[in-house]
Amino acid sequence: MSTEEACSTFLVRHAWLSLRGVVAEALVEHDLSVAQFASLLLLRESPGMSVADVARKVSTARQSANEMLGGLERAGLVERRQHPTDRRSQQIFLTPTGSARLEAALPTVQAVEDRLSAGFTESDLAVVSAWLHRMAGASAGINEEISTL
Amino acid sequence: MSTEEACSTFLVRHAWLSLRGVVAEALVEHDLSVAQFASLLLLRESPGMSVADVARKVSTARQSANEMLGGLERAGLVERRQHPTDRRSQQIFLTPTGSARLEAALPTVQAVEDRLSAGFTESDLAVVSAWLHRMAGASAGINEEISTL
DNA sequence: GCAAGAACGTCAGGTACCTGTCAACTGTCG
DNA sequence: CGACAGTTGACAGGTACCTGACGTTCTTGC
Numbered sequence: 001m002s003t004e005e006a007c008s009t010f011l012v013r014h015a016w017l018s019l020r021g022v023v024a025e026a027l028v029e030h031d032l033s034v035a036q037f038a039s040l041l042l043l044r045e046s047p048g049m050s051v052a053d054v055a056r057k058v059s060t061a062r063q064s065a066n067e068m069l070g071g072l073e074r075a076g077l078v079e080r081r082q083h084p085t086d087r088r089s090q091q092i093f094l095t096p097t098g099s100a101r102l103e104a105a106l107p108t109v110q111a112v113e114d115r116l117s118a119g120f121t122e123s124d125l126a127v128v129s130a131w132l133h134r135m136a137g138a139s140a141g142i143n144e145e146i147s148t149l
Numbered sequence: 150m151s152t153e154e155a156c157s158t159f160l161v162r163h164a165w166l167s168l169r170g171v172v173a174e175a176l177v178e179h180d181l182s183v184a185q186f187a188s189l190l191l192l193r194e195s196p197g198m199s200v201a202d203v204a205r206k207v208s209t210a211r212q213s214a215n216e217m218l219g220g221l222e223r224a225g226l227v228e229r230r231q232h233p234t235d236r237r238s239q240q241i242f243l244t245p246t247g248s249a250r251l252e253a254a255l256p257t258v259q260a261v262e263d264r265l266s267a268g269f270t271e272s273d274l275a276v277v278s279a280w281l282h283r284m285a286g287a288s289a290g291i292n293e294e295i296s297t298l
Numbered sequence: 299g300c301a302a303g304a305a306c307g308t309c310a311g312g313t314a315c316c317t318g319t320c321a322a323c324t325g326t327c328g
Numbered sequence: 329c330g331a332c333a334g335t336t337g338a339c340a341g342g343t344a345c346c347t348g349a350c351g352t353t354c355t356t357g358c
Contacts (some may be wrong), residue, residue: 015284016165135164235307
């Protein structure tokens with residue numbers, strides 16, 4: 001409609017802000033921030049990641065990830081162990097408490113997302129996912145484009 | 150694929166971060182930040198908006214908008230005038246310089262977006278837009294849901 | 299006409315995030 | 329083996345953004 005919405009970039013931004021708000025609201029009762037929830041989700045799938053691994057996965061700075069993991073550690077949801085061979089890095093694991101917290105929060109978040117996507121068909125959602133993946137890979141594509149110049 | 154990407158929220162976040170980076174890179178040659186570009190775009194469509202109007206439109210705090218507009222004003226791209234009747238608010242207008250800057254930057258940004266969306270059909274993009282609009286309206290839908298509780 | 303409420307721009311303070319940097323450590327290549 | 333580039337976690341410093349509050353001005357209901 002409007003000129004600003006013609007730029008899909010800002011539409012994506014509004015969608016992100018809105019989703020973030022909704023998810024954050026759904027997570028307050030579980031005492032988790034959105035970033036923390038994402039990290040727990042990540043650690044469930046790939047236990048033993050390093051701080052740097054987490055930072056790369058969630059697209060944030062190493063330091064930000066470190067601080068956020070510090071919060072999770074202080075809350076007893078996560079624990080850091082020394083890497084068995086690599087003495088500079090540390091492995092991060094979910095504690096039973098953290099795992100339970102995640103399992104409790106996950107359905108809440110997914111319920112919110114499912115409710116929001118209600119009315120869209122499977123193929124619609126597949127198209128959306130493909131487009132979002134394309135956009136998410138855009139910054140990686142920059143390097144490729146630079147090399148072609 | 151991965152568990153984290155199963156949550157569309159984080160996929161949207163990555164898309165936004167990536168798009169933001171690409172657009173920011175396209176805007177450096179025009180000496181504009183992404184937020185400034187969005188504001189110029191907004192002001193071209195609706196001249197005479199107040200600071201609070203801009204803040205609402207770009208989903209940011211009044212103060213943030215004020216600071217950013219201050220930058221645009223210092224750069225001579227925008228000018229503030231006293232509102233003719235409402236003495237507490239001020240109207241913001243594009244200067245000729247600002248208008249020219251926007252016209253120069255706009256094709257660059259749209260070229261980037263078009264290139265990224267290449268390969269998607271019109272109907273695909275319509276679905277994506279509809280989904281994003283739905284998500285963007287999610288936070289507005291919260292109130293509605295609260296009222297149903 | 300006037301009191302109550304809301305909205306405007308602005309100031310102060312805090313939070314979250316990033317960049318830049320460092321020492322320690324790993325892997326690689328001559 | 330030993331120099332060297334790359335990586336990891338941590339430290340300081342800076343930036344951008346937000347919340348909360350204020351004085352002023354508009355608007356609404358009585």
